[in-house]
Amino acid sequence: MRDFDQITAFLGEWGPYQKLIFILLSLSSIPNGYVGMTMVFLADIPPHHCRLPFLNSSYGGLGYNLSIPTEEVKGEIILSRCRRYTEQGDSDAVFRNDTEGCLDGWVFSKERYVSTIVTEWDLVCDHEWKTPFSVTVFFFGVLAGSLLSGMISDRYGRKFVFFATMAVQTVFSLIQAASNSWEMFCVLYFIVGLGQIANYCAAFILGCELLSKSYRITFATLGISMAYAVGYACLPLFAYFIRDWRMLLVALSVPGLLYIPLWWYIPESPRWLLSQGRVEEAEAIIRAAARKNGITPPDFIFKRDDTAELMEKEDVDSQKKCTWLDLLRTTNIRNITILNIIIWSIVSLTYYGLSLNTPNMDGDPYLNCLLASGTEFVGYMMMWLAGRYISRRLTLSTSVLFCGIMLLLIKLVPAELGALSVTLAMFGKISITGAFVFIYLYGIELLPTVVRNMGLGVTTMASRIGSCFSPYIAYMGTYNKALPYIIMGCISIICAILSLLLPETKDEELPEYISQVKPLQWC
Numbered sequence: 001m002r003d004f005d006q007i008t009a010f011l012g013e014w015g016p017y018q019k020l021i022f023i024l025l026s027l028s029s030i031p032n033g034y035v036g037m038t039m040v041f042l043a044d045i046p047p048h049h050c051r052l053p054f055l056n057s058s059y060g061g062l063g064y065n066l067s068i069p070t071e072e073v074k075g076e077i078i079l080s081r082c083r084r085y086t087e088q089g090d091s092d093a094v095f096r097n098d099t100e101g102c103l104d105g106w107v108f109s110k111e112r113y114v115s116t117i118v119t120e121w122d123l124v125c126d127h128e129w130k131t132p133f134s135v136t137v138f139f140f141g142v143l144a145g146s147l148l149s150g151m152i153s154d155r156y157g158r159k160f161v162f163f164a165t166m167a168v169q170t171v172f173s174l175i176q177a178a179s180n181s182w183e184m185f186c187v188l189y190f191i192v193g194l195g196q197i198a199n200y201c202a203a204f205i206l207g208c209e210l211l212s213k214s215y216r217i218t219f220a221t222l223g224i225s226m227a228y229a230v231g232y233a234c235l236p237l238f239a240y241f242i243r244d245w246r247m248l249l250v251a252l253s254v255p256g257l258l259y260i261p262l263w264w265y266i267p268e269s270p271r272w273l274l275s276q277g278r279v280e281e282a283e284a285i286i287r288a289a290a291r292k293n294g295i296t297p298p299d300f301i302f303k304r305d306d307t308a309e310l311m312e313k314e315d316v317d318s319q320k321k322c323t324w325l326d327l328l329r330t331t332n333i334r335n336i337t338i339l340n341i342i343i344w345s346i347v348s349l350t351y352y353g354l355s356l357n358t359p360n361m362d363g364d365p366y367l368n369c370l371l372a373s374g375t376e377f378v379g380y381m382m383m384w385l386a387g388r389y390i391s392r393r394l395t396l397s398t399s400v401l402f403c404g405i406m407l408l409l410i411k412l413v414p415a416e417l418g419a420l421s422v423t424l425a426m427f428g429k430i431s432i433t434g435a436f437v438f439i440y441l442y443g444i445e446l447l448p449t450v451v452r453n454m455g456l457g458v459t460t461m462a463s464r465i466g467s468c469f470s471p472y473i474a475y476m477g478t479y480n481k482a483l484p485y486i487i488m489g490c491i492s493i494i495c496a497i498l499s500l501l502l503p504e505t506k507d508e509e510l511p512e513y514i515s516q517v518k519p520l521q522w523c
Helices: 016-027 030-035 117-121 130-156 158-176 182-210 213-241 245-264 270-275 279-292 304-317 324-328 331-357 365-389 392-412 418-446 449-478 483-499
Strands: 048-050 070-073 076-079 084-087 095-100 106-108
Touching: 016 182, 016 213, 016 279, 030 158, 030 182, 030 213, 030 245, 117 130, 117 182, 130 158, 130 182, 130 449, 158 182, 158 245, 182 213, 182 270, 182 418, 182 449, 213 245, 213 365, 213 418, 270 279, 270 449, 324 331, 324 449, 331 392, 331 418, 331 449, 331 483, 365 392, 365 418, 392 418, 392 483, 418 449, 418 483, 449 483
Parallel strands: none
Antiparallel strands: 048 106, 070 076, 084 095
16 A cells, blocks of 8 residues: 555645644644643742731731741741731730631732632642642643543544544633632643643644644644743733733633634544545545645545555554554554653653752742743754754654753752752753653654554653652752752653664654554664
8 A cells, every 4th residue: 555645745745735734733732831831820829927807907017027926938037827826815916925827817918919729719828738739630630631532532533632622621711710619620620631631632643644744843843832832931921911810811711712713724634534444535635635735636546456455454453443452462562652651751750840840930930931931942942953853762862861961960069059050950951841842743653543642642641640740859859959850860861761762763654553663673
């Protein structure tokens, strides 16, 4: 059977059809860039102290100094955030030296925020665990979405999942803004996480299957990933002008409605249709693409021999019979799956671990968030250049190895050179950011069409397991500042070595069936 790229070569590689698909699928990733990061502002903790029943003044008002003990936080003496002096029973304004918890709630500073979920439901002191747990719930949703979306997409189509999950992400984000309890907020955040990662994966798969191999790396790094970074950069801009968490969530959700017209412009993947034996539908999409490019297609795009062999292959590797167990069916795909799970977990753990372990920067949080999004652009640009001229194995291995070396060097930096430590950590973050997006492209090229989205879902799920552990890696930094960097540096070097075992896929045709998966490279 002729290769799919050979059959559709008459379309050209970069006509109006390909440009439209590239732009639309890239733009669809902008909401994904800020949905997963909204908690940076939604759950920020403003300065606060205990509320006193006989005082109605705002945060830090007169009268609190005598009623609330002080504590030192980051070298600054402030009013205690969780304790107050015990009030004597015979006077409303006389206190003992004993302290008690904030029995009447808290007073929060409104200097920066009108409200956050922390001020809404008093997620401080004994309830402060609820704030990071909210993010964990989101990642649990991402875990579920990574697995379920792959199975559904491989069975019912890329386009269906792409638009269904976009609707889930938009609608449930809007409902989340109306949450009347922390529990309701978390349940809805789980569903939003499910839709967010499923939508991103579906768009990634569609782009790689609709575009030619020479433009996959460009789509993966300068297309969908740069759009993701644009969404990330939009977050601090929205948050700067909208200081109420409910209105901010609404403002970030509404743009999702603008993508409804894309249904009439983004087609189903012809590769997936062919794997289902739906040859006529695949041919109709290709003919429409030819008209868009101003090209006259041949009378018979898929010849009888091609179709007959396709149907014969389908009896063996039928998409309709494939489950996640098929990712372990043969030695080659089993090795690829296991290696991908390990590599994706390490890269994700390191990426989020570095983000969480970076000390809170002094200065304006909106500007800091904008600068952090800038590192994403640098990492993606580096991967685009490397992906065009360097082999896939060497690109992935080198980027992760560089990250590991930068992190291990932090242990050798004297304590008084804190700026140098931060610089090394940021270089490591730029490198691991590039690897984080590059593994999506590499994973697409390693897996066959019949289980590609399912395989991507499993490996993405593995990466989210790694991200769930990242807060604990960062937590170790409270006891030993160098320990998180040592752990992440060591596992990054291990990941770099393992990535050299993966087969090379640069400028290769995408495998269609499980039997076409390449073996590992042991030398």
